[in-house]
Amino acid sequence: MKTCRISKCKTKHPDNVLMCRPHWYKVPVAIRRRVRDACKKMNRGGDRAAYYQAAADAVQAVEEKELQLLAR
Numbered sequence: 001m002k003t004c005r006i007s008k009c010k011t012k013h014p015d016n017v018l019m020c021r022p023h024w025y026k027v028p029v030a031i032r033r034r035v036r037d038a039c040k041k042m043n044r045g046g047d048r049a050a051y052y053q054a055a056a057d058a059v060q061a062v063e064e065k066e067l068q069l070l071a072r
């Protein structure tokens with residue numbers, strides 16, 4: 001198990017997913033698809049950088065949403 005990488009989130013999640021389920025569903029669908037596709041390619045020996053970039057974009061998208069909630 002890993003701890004969710006979103007700030008202040010202490011939820012544990014399985015190693016094979018990027019973040020806890022509630023946060024994953026806050027990632028815009030287009031980015032979620034990119035993460036999944038890049039993950040599949042990486043598992044077949046493809047480009048790691050593409051996966052890390054997609055993962056970073058997913059985290060950033062959620063962090064921005066969380067900040068907007070705090071600002072309300």
Ligand SMILES: [Zn+2]
Pocket residue numbers: 004005006009010011019020021022023
């Ligand atoms: Zn989380």
